[in-house]
Amino acid sequence: MTYCVAMRLADGLVFASDSRTNAGFDQISTFRKMHVFEQAGERELVLLSAGNLATSQSVISLLERRAGTDVTNVLNTGSMFETAELVGQTMREVIRRDNPDGKLGQVDFSCSLILGGQIKGEVPRLFNIYPEGNFIEATEETPYFQIGESKYGKPIIDRVVNYRTPLDRAYQCALISFDSTMKSNLSVGMPLDIAIYRTNELKPCLMDRVDDQSAYFHELRQRWHQGIQDLFANLTPPNLG
Numbered sequence: 001m002t003y004c005v006a007m008r009l010a011d012g013l014v015f016a017s018d019s020r021t022n023a024g025f026d027q028i029s030t031f032r033k034m035h036v037f038e039q040a041g042e043r044e045l046v047l048l049s050a051g052n053l054a055t056s057q058s059v060i061s062l063l064e065r066r067a068g069t070d071v072t073n074v075l076n077t078g079s080m081f082e083t084a085e086l087v088g089q090t091m092r093e094v095i096r097r098d099n100p101d102g103k104l105g106q107v108d109f110s111c112s113l114i115l116g117g118q119i120k121g122e123v124p125r126l127f128n129i130y131p132e133g134n135f136i137e138a139t140e141e142t143p144y145f146q147i148g149e150s151k152y153g154k155p156i157i158d159r160v161v162n163y164r165t166p167l168d169r170a171y172q173c174a175l176i177s178f179d180s181t182m183k184s185n186l187s188v189g190m191p192l193d194i195a196i197y198r199t200n201e202l203k204p205c206l207m208d209r210v211d212d213q214s215a216y217f218h219e220l221r222q223r224w225h226q227g228i229q230d231l232f233a234n235l236t237p238p239n240l241g
Contacts, residue, residue: 002033003153003181003188004048005174006114007144008126011167012198012205013116016174017048018148018182020189034193035060037067037074043119044202045074045083046195050148051111051131058094059111063087080125081137084115088133095131112147117197124199152184153177167196167205172220175210179221192217 004017017033031053037045047063049056066073077083091113099109110131116138118124126138128145138145140163146154160173171194181188191211198205210217 002050002148003146003150003178004033004050004114004148005144005146005150005153005157005177006046006048006116006126007161007165007170007174008116008124008138008163009143009161009167009170010164010199012196012201013046013118013124013126014167014170014174015046015048015114015116015193015195016178017193018178018188019191019193020187031057032193034195036195037063037117038203039075041120041202043075043117044197044204045115045117046197047087048114048147049111050113052109053111055091055094055098055109056111056113058098059087059091059113062090062094077119080115080117080119080122080127083117083119084127084129084135084137087113087115088129088135091129091131092133114145114147118199118202120202124197149181149185149188152181156180167198171196171206175217175220176224179217179224 002018002020007014015034019032033049035047047060049060063074067075072086074083074086077086091111095109112131113129114127115129116124116126126145127135129135143163144157144161156177157173161170178192191209194206194208194210195204196206
Protein backbone atom coordinates (compact mmCIF):
# COMPACT_ATOMS: atom_id res chain seq x y z
CA MET A 1 0.00 0.00 0.00
CA THR A 2 1.09 3.58 -0.48
CA TYR A 3 -0.25 7.11 -0.14
CA CYS A 4 0.16 10.02 -2.52
CA VAL A 5 -1.43 13.47 -2.58
CA ALA A 6 -1.18 16.35 -5.04
CA MET A 7 -2.71 19.84 -4.95
CA ARG A 8 -3.29 22.42 -7.69
CA LEU A 9 -3.51 25.80 -6.03
CA ALA A 10 -3.59 29.42 -7.19
CA ASP A 11 0.12 29.80 -6.43
CA GLY A 12 1.27 26.48 -7.88
CA LEU A 13 1.45 22.73 -7.32
CA VAL A 14 2.27 20.55 -4.30
CA PHE A 15 3.15 16.84 -4.60
CA ALA A 16 3.88 14.34 -1.82
CA SER A 17 4.29 10.56 -1.77
CA ASP A 18 5.50 7.92 0.62
CA SER A 19 7.89 5.16 -0.44
CA ARG A 20 6.78 2.01 1.38
CA THR A 21 5.83 -1.13 -0.50
CA ASN A 22 4.89 -4.31 1.30
CA ALA A 23 3.75 -7.79 0.37
CA GLY A 24 3.11 -9.03 3.88
CA PHE A 25 4.50 -8.14 7.30
CA ASP A 26 7.89 -9.70 6.56
CA GLN A 27 8.35 -8.18 3.09
CA ILE A 28 8.66 -4.41 3.31
CA SER A 29 10.70 -2.41 0.79
CA THR A 30 11.26 1.20 -0.23
CA PHE A 31 10.52 2.37 -3.77
CA ARG A 32 10.19 5.91 -5.06
CA LYS A 33 6.59 6.71 -6.09
CA MET A 34 7.36 10.17 -7.50
CA HIS A 35 8.77 10.51 -11.01
CA VAL A 36 9.74 13.78 -12.74
CA PHE A 37 9.94 14.57 -16.46
CA GLU A 38 11.30 17.99 -17.37
CA GLN A 39 12.60 20.26 -20.09
CA ALA A 40 14.30 23.31 -18.63
CA GLY A 41 12.12 26.37 -19.16
CA GLU A 42 9.58 24.43 -21.25
CA ARG A 43 7.77 21.86 -19.11
CA GLU A 44 7.76 20.26 -15.68
CA LEU A 45 5.77 17.06 -15.18
CA VAL A 46 5.34 14.95 -12.03
CA LEU A 47 3.82 11.47 -11.84
CA LEU A 48 2.76 9.87 -8.56
CA SER A 49 1.94 6.16 -8.57
CA ALA A 50 0.02 3.72 -6.38
CA GLY A 51 -1.16 0.16 -6.88
CA ASN A 52 0.65 -2.76 -8.51
CA LEU A 53 4.36 -1.89 -8.42
CA ALA A 54 5.27 -3.98 -11.48
CA THR A 55 2.60 -2.22 -13.55
CA SER A 56 3.50 1.29 -12.41
CA GLN A 57 7.23 0.67 -12.96
CA SER A 58 6.52 -0.64 -16.47
CA VAL A 59 4.45 2.44 -17.26
CA ILE A 60 7.18 4.78 -16.01
CA SER A 61 9.88 2.83 -17.88
CA LEU A 62 7.97 3.04 -21.17
CA LEU A 63 7.39 6.77 -20.72
CA GLU A 64 11.09 7.31 -19.95
CA ARG A 65 12.25 5.13 -22.86
CA ARG A 66 10.07 6.99 -25.37
CA ALA A 67 10.84 10.48 -24.06
CA GLY A 68 12.97 12.42 -26.52
CA THR A 69 12.24 10.08 -29.47
CA ASP A 70 10.26 10.91 -32.60
CA VAL A 71 7.09 9.19 -31.38
CA THR A 72 4.52 11.11 -29.35
CA ASN A 73 5.90 11.23 -25.81
CA VAL A 74 5.63 13.19 -22.57
CA LEU A 75 8.23 15.72 -23.73
CA ASN A 76 6.57 16.69 -27.04
CA THR A 77 2.83 16.64 -26.31
CA GLY A 78 1.04 19.90 -27.06
CA SER A 79 -0.80 20.22 -23.76
CA MET A 80 -1.18 18.71 -20.31
CA PHE A 81 -4.47 17.17 -21.44
CA GLU A 82 -2.68 15.35 -24.27
CA THR A 83 -0.04 14.23 -21.79
CA ALA A 84 -2.72 12.75 -19.51
CA GLU A 85 -4.21 10.94 -22.53
CA LEU A 86 -0.77 9.53 -23.39
CA VAL A 87 -0.13 8.32 -19.84
CA GLY A 88 -3.57 6.67 -19.73
CA GLN A 89 -2.92 4.94 -23.06
CA THR A 90 0.45 3.70 -21.81
CA MET A 91 -1.18 2.28 -18.68
CA ARG A 92 -3.75 0.39 -20.77
CA GLU A 93 -0.95 -0.87 -23.03
CA VAL A 94 1.01 -2.31 -20.09
CA ILE A 95 -2.02 -4.00 -18.49
CA ARG A 96 -3.12 -5.53 -21.81
CA ARG A 97 0.41 -6.78 -22.42
CA ASP A 98 0.95 -8.31 -18.99
CA ASN A 99 -2.55 -9.54 -18.30
CA PRO A 100 -5.35 -9.00 -20.82
CA ASP A 101 -8.05 -9.99 -18.31
CA GLY A 102 -6.88 -7.50 -15.69
CA LYS A 103 -6.33 -10.16 -12.99
CA LEU A 104 -4.44 -13.41 -12.55
CA GLY A 105 -5.70 -15.44 -9.63
CA GLN A 106 -5.91 -13.05 -6.69
CA VAL A 107 -3.34 -10.57 -8.07
CA ASP A 108 -4.62 -7.18 -9.17
CA PHE A 109 -2.47 -5.75 -11.97
CA SER A 110 -4.01 -2.28 -11.89
CA CYS A 111 -2.39 0.95 -10.73
CA SER A 112 -3.47 4.56 -10.26
CA LEU A 113 -1.53 7.67 -11.22
CA ILE A 114 -1.62 11.39 -10.52
CA LEU A 115 -0.14 13.57 -13.25
CA GLY A 116 0.54 17.24 -12.64
CA GLY A 117 2.70 20.00 -13.97
CA GLN A 118 2.91 22.87 -16.38
CA ILE A 119 3.79 23.25 -20.06
CA LYS A 120 4.94 26.70 -21.16
CA GLY A 121 1.97 28.68 -22.43
CA GLU A 122 -0.52 26.76 -20.26
CA VAL A 123 -1.58 27.13 -16.65
CA PRO A 124 -0.56 24.38 -14.21
CA ARG A 125 -2.91 21.38 -14.40
CA LEU A 126 -3.50 18.25 -12.35
CA PHE A 127 -5.09 14.92 -13.38
CA ASN A 128 -6.16 11.78 -11.55
CA ILE A 129 -5.65 8.86 -13.95
CA TYR A 130 -7.67 5.75 -13.14
CA PRO A 131 -6.59 2.11 -13.70
CA GLU A 132 -8.77 2.01 -16.83
CA GLY A 133 -6.70 4.83 -18.34
CA ASN A 134 -9.40 7.52 -18.21
CA PHE A 135 -8.96 10.57 -15.99
CA ILE A 136 -10.45 13.64 -14.35
CA GLU A 137 -8.91 17.09 -13.83
CA ALA A 138 -8.62 19.11 -10.64
CA THR A 139 -10.68 22.30 -10.43
CA GLU A 140 -10.81 25.31 -8.13
CA GLU A 141 -13.66 23.60 -6.27
CA THR A 142 -11.76 20.28 -6.05
CA PRO A 143 -8.10 21.30 -5.96
CA TYR A 144 -6.46 18.09 -4.77
CA PHE A 145 -6.29 14.36 -5.51
CA GLN A 146 -5.22 11.36 -3.41
CA ILE A 147 -4.37 7.81 -4.41
CA GLY A 148 -3.56 4.76 -2.33
CA GLU A 149 -4.39 4.74 1.39
CA SER A 150 -6.22 8.06 1.35
CA LYS A 151 -8.91 7.89 4.02
CA TYR A 152 -6.81 8.74 7.08
CA GLY A 153 -5.22 11.83 5.55
CA LYS A 154 -8.33 13.21 3.86
CA PRO A 155 -10.06 14.94 6.82
CA ILE A 156 -7.22 17.37 7.53
CA ILE A 157 -6.94 18.34 3.85
CA ASP A 158 -10.69 18.85 3.56
CA ARG A 159 -10.68 21.16 6.58
CA VAL A 160 -7.61 23.22 5.66
CA VAL A 161 -6.90 23.28 1.92
CA ASN A 162 -8.73 25.31 -0.71
CA TYR A 163 -7.65 26.77 -4.03
CA ARG A 164 -6.31 29.95 -2.37
CA THR A 165 -4.24 28.18 0.29
CA PRO A 166 -0.59 29.36 0.18
CA LEU A 167 1.98 26.79 -0.87
CA ASP A 168 3.73 26.76 2.51
CA ARG A 169 0.47 26.02 4.34
CA ALA A 170 -0.44 23.35 1.81
CA TYR A 171 2.97 21.75 2.36
CA GLN A 172 2.38 21.69 6.12
CA CYS A 173 -1.06 20.19 5.60
CA ALA A 174 0.36 17.48 3.33
CA LEU A 175 2.91 16.49 5.99
CA ILE A 176 0.23 16.34 8.70
CA SER A 177 -1.92 14.29 6.34
CA PHE A 178 0.92 11.79 6.04
CA ASP A 179 1.49 11.77 9.79
CA SER A 180 -2.19 10.92 10.37
CA THR A 181 -2.02 8.17 7.75
CA MET A 182 1.18 6.62 9.09
CA LYS A 183 -0.21 6.65 12.64
CA SER A 184 -3.26 4.63 11.52
CA ASN A 185 -1.77 2.39 8.82
CA LEU A 186 1.66 0.76 9.02
CA SER A 187 1.67 0.04 5.28
CA VAL A 188 2.41 3.73 4.64
CA GLY A 189 5.85 4.86 5.73
CA MET A 190 8.81 7.18 5.34
CA PRO A 191 10.79 8.54 3.64
CA LEU A 192 8.41 10.99 1.95
CA ASP A 193 9.16 12.67 -1.38
CA ILE A 194 8.07 16.29 -1.76
CA ALA A 195 7.95 18.54 -4.84
CA ILE A 196 6.55 22.09 -4.96
CA TYR A 197 6.28 24.30 -8.04
CA ARG A 198 5.28 27.96 -8.26
CA THR A 199 3.07 28.91 -11.19
CA ASN A 200 5.03 29.86 -14.34
CA GLU A 201 8.48 29.23 -12.83
CA LEU A 202 8.81 25.85 -14.63
CA LYS A 203 11.24 24.60 -12.01
CA PRO A 204 10.76 23.31 -8.46
CA CYS A 205 11.01 25.76 -5.58
CA LEU A 206 11.35 22.75 -3.29
CA MET A 207 12.39 19.17 -4.03
CA ASP A 208 13.00 17.26 -0.84
CA ARG A 209 13.03 13.83 0.78
CA VAL A 210 11.68 13.84 4.35
CA ASP A 211 13.02 10.98 6.45
CA ASP A 212 12.98 9.93 10.10
CA GLN A 213 15.73 12.43 10.87
CA SER A 214 13.77 15.48 9.69
CA ALA A 215 13.68 17.97 12.57
CA TYR A 216 10.93 20.03 10.94
CA PHE A 217 8.65 17.03 10.45
CA HIS A 218 9.11 15.93 14.07
CA GLU A 219 8.39 19.45 15.34
CA LEU A 220 5.28 19.70 13.17
CA ARG A 221 4.08 16.28 14.30
CA GLN A 222 4.57 17.09 18.00
CA ARG A 223 2.91 20.52 17.79
CA TRP A 224 -0.05 19.10 15.87
CA HIS A 225 -0.51 16.29 18.39
CA GLN A 226 -0.26 18.66 21.36
CA GLY A 227 -2.58 21.15 19.70
CA ILE A 228 -5.28 18.51 19.24
CA GLN A 229 -4.87 17.38 22.85
CA ASP A 230 -5.13 20.95 24.15
CA LEU A 231 -8.16 21.76 21.99
CA PHE A 232 -9.98 18.62 23.04
CA ALA A 233 -9.23 19.28 26.72
CA ASN A 234 -10.79 22.76 26.41
CA LEU A 235 -14.03 21.65 24.76
CA THR A 236 -17.15 22.12 26.87
CA PRO A 237 -18.10 18.67 28.19
CA PRO A 238 -21.64 17.37 27.66
CA ASN A 239 -24.20 17.27 30.44
CA LEU A 240 -24.63 13.58 31.22
CA GLY A 241 -27.17 14.18 33.97
